[in-house]
Structure formats: structure tokens, C-alpha cells
Amino acid sequence: MKNRGNSAEMARPKRWQDVPMGGIAFGASAEAVETGQWRSMRPVWNGEKCISCLLCWNQCPDRSVLTDGNGKVTGIDTFYCKGCGICAHLCPKQAIEMRPESEFTGSGTGERGK
């Protein structure tokens, strides 16, 4: 989670001999891939309704439900969230609402904990 910008630092090989063997990417990680850019619907979390049952945290395919480390949900990581809506579907308290991304124009997709 610390280094999201390493792709810009990767060398650009000029000859076939210098390309990493087999297309292997060294030190690379999906951590830098902002899958939140793919989202068309954004989950909006309501902290007053949320009972921190963690159903959403458990089922989120992108590990985008944030907690305080003590079992309390604190929000959604929109850097990774692709907007699949599983969290909203599972929530027994309707604490997560899926809203069109167009409503958030200008607010950025890569911000955490919004």
C-alpha cells in the first residue's frame, strides 16, 4: 500500500535483451493499479446506520471496506472499489447506497476513505 507509483520509475528497455525475461515484472504489485477508475456506481457508506457486522468487509472482492482495526467499519477505499455493489446488496441495515459516479464528478476516484 505504500508504493503506488513504482510503474513510473520502471526502466524503459530499448533492446530485446534488456526486457525482463518471460515478461516477469520485478517488484511489481497490483497495489499501484487504481481499479477504482473502472467504477460506474459508487458505494456511499452511512456511518449512522452501520452496525459493523462486517458482512461487506468479508465479501468485498477488492478488500475496499476500511476498518479501524478493532472491527469497526470506517468507510470505503475508492482507490480499488470497482463498484460491484456486493456490499450494498449484503448490508442488513441499508447502510451502503450505490450512487452513479456522475454525481461525484470532480471529486476524484482515487481518494481513500471517502
Place this chain on the structure above:
Amino acid sequence: MSRREITSGNWAFAEAMRQINPDVVAAYPITPSTDIPMKFAEFAANGRVDTNFVTVESEHSAITACVTAAAAGARVMTASSANGVALMHEIFPIAGCFRTPIVFGLVNRSIGAPINIHCDHSDSMAERDAGWIHLYCEDAQEAYDTAILAVRLAEHKDVLTPVFVCQDGFITSHGFEPVNLLDDETVKAFVGERDADFPLLDVDRPVTYGSFVMSEYYFEIKRQQVEAMKNVLRVYDGIAKEYEAVSGRFYPKLDRYRTEDADIVVVIMSSASGVVKDVVDELRDQGIKAGCLRVRMFRPFPAEEAASALGNAKAVAVLDRALSIGGTAPLAAEIKSALYDAGKTIPVQSCVYGLGGRDFFPQYARELFTDLAAGKISREERYLGLLE
């Protein structure tokens, strides 16, 4: 101490696997290679190997498990035949590109239809451009020795390319013959431990295998595979000589049988070459300068050596146990190409034999040599043993 046992090609290959003691074997049974994973499963069940033996639901899964295990840094072996090989097709180029040094016991069998379980080379020839090394064995002894040698070849740092160790289905795989087996310690010392450069499981130096690569670098990565194959031609003899030092047996890329001064030469692969060699001896006794060039290494194809081995022959016949329907049969195409590049205009008769396990009799070789000597050579492909 080495020992001599009456065993089959499949069992000899499985015995080599036991002695190599790979980290992972993932396999799915199919005739005629079934004996290999079956025998190996017995070794695994009886605690005679430390291998993680993975039983899967298809050949596609078997080879996928092999590729991922090898990318993780494991030494990996498996086996298959015919339609099982075909089902793996999608994954073979991935194994080649990821540079996963898998050693694969490929027991040659026809790919139908019509459905048939017997030998021809249509299964492995369909994988000739997959980016794997192809070695074709004449008998069970060679299948055993090649399994061991192939581990070192595949894992050589300048190669890192998977290997098909091919043997003829039923003829070699199920035929029992005396085989000299090395002792376990000799094999263990010869193969050593795999030293993977970029293992997927090294969490301190994380790597990603299988990243999406667009037009910017795809071409360069394929070019690297071409270089690895060229390196095989350079390093192979050294490994084969090291193997000779521990076994007393040397396996060249091309097995030149009385070809030095031969006027007429038959080029062939795998088990049927024994028949041709017998006929060569007969003809030599009659003063006819016949020879047999057995191609053991098909990928990479040692083109310069092949052209040089055919030397000053006046006529050559190339015998393929596979068709390239509508084109030139695979081995004939290689030989013709090699001769052209060497500036040799030797007449070449392309022949196809043995499809679907059709027997190959000495009489076919005798007739062929007679026709070569008489200059009866056609641009038309000839079919040996066909009902016509």
C-alpha cells in the same frame, strides 16, 4: 552401483522421476502414458518420493498446475499423450514464455479422428511451435536417460525452457526390454537442486508472472525465447557429455548411423529407426553405401548439423510419422530447409509411415533404399505401408 532391469519405456521414465524426486508432479492419465503417473503415484503413496503429487480433473489443469508450481520455483515433471497433449495446448506457450523448466514425458499417440490409441507423432508435432524443446527417444533406455538429462537442459540458466521427452506409444512405452538404471545417488548428484532465479514464492523479492504485455514488448519477449533455443544447440553437448561421464552413454542431437560415406540416407525419428539401421547393415554387407540419420532433437532443429551429416549423399528419404495435411510433413520440411540453406541440392523423397500405429517393416526400408539408389525420387509425398 547401476543395475540392469527388464522394464518398459513408461516404467523406466517413472523410475527416472522417482530418482529425480521432483518437487511437484501434476498429472492426468491417458493411454499410452498412463503408466507413468500411475507408477509415480505408487512411489508417492509409498513414501519413496517427497513430491507433492497433484491429482487434477483434466490435462489442462495438470499442465496449469505444473506451470504455476514451476514459476513458484519447484522442479516439476508430468506426462501425457495425444488428446491429453492437445487439451494442454493452450498452456504450452505460456510454459515456454514463463521459462518454466518442466520435464514432460510425452508418449506419442495419434490424434484422431478416427479415434485410435496407437503411435504416431501427430500429438507432439502439433506442439512444434509451442516454444518447448523436443527430444525423441529410440528406446526405453534412451527415454530413461533423457528424462534425467532433460532436467539439466531445461534448468540451464541460458535455456530455461520446458522439454518434451518423446517416446513411441506402446512400441517403446509398453515394450519390455533390458534397461541400465543408475543408482539413486548418481541421479541425485547429476540433477542437483533447482536454483530458480525468480520464484513466485520469494516474498522478499516479489515478482509478477503473466502480466499483460501489449505491442510495446511482446515481440521482444518472444525473441528471447528464440535465443534460449539457440542456446540449447550450444549447451546441449556439454550436458550430454556430463551425462556420459556418469552413465557411459552419450546421446547426440543427431544419431549418425553409418552416414559418413553414405550415398543414400534415410532420415527418421524414434523407435522405427532401429528397423532402418538393421536394413542399413544388410545393405552395407552387400556393399551398398546406405546410412540412417536419426533425428533426436527436433526443437531446436539442428539444421546446420543435419545438412552437414547428410554430407555428400546422392539421395535422401525423410520419413515422418505425422502428416502436415496440405503441406510438407514436419521433418521433411526441416531437412529440405536445412539443405537449401547449406546450398545442397540433394534430391529428397518425403515419406509418411506408421500413422495410427501402422507397422513399419524392414521391407519398406529395403524398397526405399533401392528406389533412392535407382534415382526413383518424386516430389509427391510417398506413403509406406498404405493400402493402395
